[in-house]
Amino acid sequence: MRVGLTGGIASGKSTVSQILRELGAVIIDADQLAREVVQVGQPGFAKVVAEFGEDLVGPDGQLDRPSLGQIVFANPERRAALEAIVHPLVFERILELEAQASSTDIVVHDIPLLAESGRADTFDAVLVVDADEDDQLERMIHDRGWSEADARARMAAQATRQDRLAIATHVIDNTGTLEDLRERVTEVFDELRRLAAS
Numbered sequence: 505m506r507v508g509l510t511g512g513i514a515s516g517k518s519t520v521s522q523i524l525r526e527l528g529a530v531i532i533d534a535d536q537l538a539r540e541v542v543q544v545g546q547p548g549f550a551k552v553v554a555e556f557g558e559d560l561v562g563p564d565g566q567l568d569r570p571s572l573g574q575i576v577f578a579n580p581e582r583r584a585a586l587e588a589i590v591h592p593l594v595f596e597r598i599l600e601l602e603a604q605a606s607s608t609d610i611v612v613h614d615i616p617l618l619a620e621s622g623r624a625d626t627f628d629a630v631l632v633v634d635a636d637e638d639d640q641l642e643r644m645i646h647d648r649g650w651s652e653a654d655a656r657a658r659m660a661a662q663a664t665r666q667d668r669l670a671i672a673t674h675v676i677d678n679t680g681t682l683e684d685l686r687e688r689v690t691e692v693f694d695e696l697r698r699l700a701a702s
Contacts, residue, residue: 505610505700506602506626510618510668511633513658514643516678516685520633521614523689530605532598533614541593542567551589556582577654577661610696619663624671629696632672636679637665 509524511517525531542548544565553561556575562568576583598613605611612631615621624630637659644655669675674692678685 505628505696507610507612507696508618508624508627508630508671509612509614509633510616510630510671511676511678512635512637512640512662512665512668513616514640514648514655515633515635517614517616517633519682519685520631520676520678520689521612523686524612524693527690527693528610529612529693530609531612531614532601534594534598535614535616537594537597538590539569541590541597546593548589548593552586555585555589577657580661583661608700610693610700617662619668619671629673629699630671631674631676631692632668633676633678634665634669634672639679 507529509517509521511520521531521533540546542552549567552567552572556572560568560572572586576586602611613627615623618624618630640659641652641655644650644658645652648655650658674695676685676688676692
């Protein structure tokens with residue numbers, strides 16, 4: 505069973521992904537793969553440097569991801585250029601990982617921009633982690649140390665909350681405690697297992 509998992513920035517999607525992994529799901533994390541394909545020695549590294557310039561290579565020889573983030577989140581054209589490099593490479597890796605999963609596995613694709621990609625209908629189920637926008641802002645500012653302007657720019661670059669909820673087959677509310685969240689995720693996972701078995 506192929507499941508899409510998404511949520512706005514700082515919605516708690518990574519926590520949900522971790523809980524699903526603990527429950528036995530196979531997790532394919534698009535963000536993690538996007539980081540991997542642009543590391544030194546990977547095909548995306550040279551392409552990103554060629555597109556965005558040597559200035560983005562930090563003293564450690566790796567891409568300076570925060571600087572790259574500032575460029576692409578402030579400019580839709582530059583973001584599209586980065587996505588044109590990274591997305592095909594990530595997709596290749598996803599296919600490899602999917603091929604390694606067994607037919608009884610629940611394979612969860614952790615995709616931050618699933619609503620934006622127009623690919624929600626390619627999954628058997630779509631889980632949307634939902635949080636109040638004020639909570640998201642609060643988490644970015646306090647937990648990640650971002651300025652309010654940076655936090656708002658990241659949110660504005662993503663689909664709206666309504667757009668994400670529109671693609672959900674299951675909504676995972678993350679406005680309560682970690683225990684509440686774990687309980688809801690377990691409930692959804694049990695339901696997915698029942699669906700997969702039938």
